[in-house]
Amino acid sequence: MHEQDQEFIYDLIGVGLGPFNLGLAALLDEVDDIGGMFLDKKPEFDWHPGMMIEGTTLQVPFFADLVSLANVQSDYSFLNYLQQHGRLYHFYFLEKFHISRKEYNHYCKWVSKQLENCHFNRDVQAVHELQLENGEKVYEVHVEDLDQKTNTRILTRNLVVGIGSVPSIPSNLKEHTGETIFHTSEYLEQKKAVSDADSITVVGSGQSAAEVFLDLLKTRGEDAEIHWYTRSKGFFPMEYSKLGLEYFSPDYTKFFYQLPQHKKDDLLQEQNLLYKGISMETISDIYDCLYEGTVGGAQTLNVHLQAMSEITSIEKAQTNWNLHGRQLINGVTFENESDVIILGTGYKTEVPKFLAPLNHLIEWDEQGRYKVGEDYNIINQGNKIFVQNAEMHSHGVGAPDLGLGAYRNSVIINRIAGREVFPLQKQYVFQTFGTLNQSEKEGSVCYMPSK
Numbered sequence: 017m018h019e020q021d022q023e024f025i026y027d028l029i030g031v032g033l034g035p036f037n038l039g040l041a042a043l044l045d046e047v048d049d050i051g052g053m054f055l056d057k058k059p060e061f062d063w064h065p066g067m068m069i070e071g072t073t074l075q076v077p078f079f080a081d082l083v084s085l086a087n088v089q090s091d092y093s094f095l096n097y098l099q100q101h102g103r104l105y106h107f108y109f110l111e112k113f114h115i116s117r118k119e120y121n122h123y124c125k126w127v128s129k130q131l132e133n134c135h136f137n138r139d140v141q142a143v144h145e146l147q148l149e150n151g152e153k154v155y156e157v158h159v160e161d162l163d164q165k166t167n168t169r170i171l172t173r174n175l176v177v178g179i180g181s182v183p184s185i186p187s188n189l190k191e192h193t194g195e196t197i198f199h200t201s202e203y204l205e206q207k208k209a210v211s212d213a214d215s216i217t218v219v220g221s222g223q224s225a226a227e228v229f230l231d232l233l234k235t236r237g238e239d240a241e242i243h244w245y246t247r248s249k250g251f252f253p254m255e256y257s258k259l260g261l262e263y264f265s266p267d268y269t270k271f272f273y274q275l276p277q278h279k280k281d282d283l284l285q286e287q288n289l290l291y292k293g294i295s296m297e298t299i300s301d302i303y304d305c306l307y308e309g310t311v312g313g314a315q316t317l318n319v320h321l322q323a324m325s326e327i328t329s330i331e332k333a334q335t336n337w338n339l340h341g342r343q344l345i346n347g348v349t350f351e352n353e354s355d356v357i358i359l360g361t362g363y364k365t366e367v368p369k370f371l372a373p374l375n376h377l378i379e380w381d382e383q384g385r386y387k388v389g390e391d392y393n394i395i396n397q398g399n400k401i402f403v404q405n406a407e408m409h410s411h412g413v414g415a416p417d418l419g420l421g422a423y424r425n426s427v428i429i430n431r432i433a434g435r436e437v438f439p440l441q442k443q444y445v446f447q448t449f450g451t452l453n454q455s456e457k458e459g460s461v462c463y464m465p466s467k
Contacts, residue, residue: 225360
């Protein structure tokens with residue numbers, strides 16, 4: 017960082033400390049000539065606490081940690097975490113590729129507590145552009161210290177927004193949300209309502225909905241009526257073949273980015289099972305529970321699964337809820353009653369209020385979304401504002417994938433540094449997206465500043 021006008025000017029400030037900005041903070045900790053600070057309003061790192069269901073795992077391999085795919089020698093790798101905790105041989109004998117969410121969360125907490133550039137209980141209120149006496153333009157970040165109940169301002173040349181996505185709830189259901197109708201992200205926080213319910217309905221067909229349904233089978237399957245509805249064509253598995261996984265690569269990201277926006281939007285609609293399906297392991301566990309519940313003709317389970325169906329409305333009854341729905345293929349309508357409704361309806365990107373003073377500087381596309389540059393920047397001229405996991409519409413299905421976090425952070429760091437701090441390979445996968453000649457012409461991308 018640099019001193020000017022008697023105030024420090026950071027090279028970057030990161031807002032939000034989820035896995036992506038935490039990974040950026042960890043990588044920057046070993047880069048001496050870039051000064052960064054990272055802020056989050058939470059009291060500590062805590063990754064999706066409402067979905068920390070016992071036994072759930074990541075859907076990416078363990079070395080898609082915060083740093084390894086950019087710098088395998090980093091002190092903040094998952095393997096070093098295991099070694100520092102005396103668990104390396106335990107993990108070796110475990111012979112599992114996908115670690116539990118519980119351990120991933122503990123690993124991230126361990127990293128966050130070592131980094132001096134990470135500050136929690138700091139709520140970013142607003143960001144303004146400021147011109148200094150020497151003519152330089154910087155960002156002025158207004159921050160409330162939730163511990164000290166004080167306000168301060170911090171100056172930075174670049175901003176990295178990593179606030180994560182927010183629950184997406186259909187407008188016809190949102191008005192009813194509360195203690196007995198809630199998003200899967202609140203599942204563990206609403207366990208009392210779930211435990212007291214005689215009938216429970218899950219809506220949605222992604223991994224979160226499936227994990228909640230499986231947990232309900234295990235904990236309430238013998239004494240509660242459980243329904244599961246989804247608009248999807250079925251309860252299908254996520255694409256997890258080796259060549260299918262190559263779509264979560266820098267190569268595919270680069271191919272996707274070059275497409276016209278209308279083709280990107282169409283393509284994403286056809287790729288649901290690349291990122292919206294259910295893991296084969298979870299499907300298998302669900303089926304095993306259903307099967308065991310019918311051994312010997314037992315009728316211990318009162319369970320109903322129905323795909324190709326949407327919930328059109330919800331009405332409050334005397335003691336529970338009335339659901340109205342429609343089977344999308346044959347058009348037949350149906351009704352159901354439920355004490356608790358759990359919405360596994362996904363997540364969406366939301367523009368944070370603190371960016372409002374900069375809206376005139378940010379580039380927007382025709383649908384009101386960020387117009388994101390290939391280097392993840394949303395500002396056309398001057399200082400940069402980079403976004404983390406807000407660019408699926410521009411960069412493709414890999415935007416929320418933990419395995420591409422280290423690559424994206426490498427691109428951002430290289431751009432800010434003006435040099436290749438973290439080398440980017442020419443090719444990451446075996447297959448070619450587009451055509452061979454096109455791939456050869458594109459070559460390696462270093463994202464160096466233009467002169």
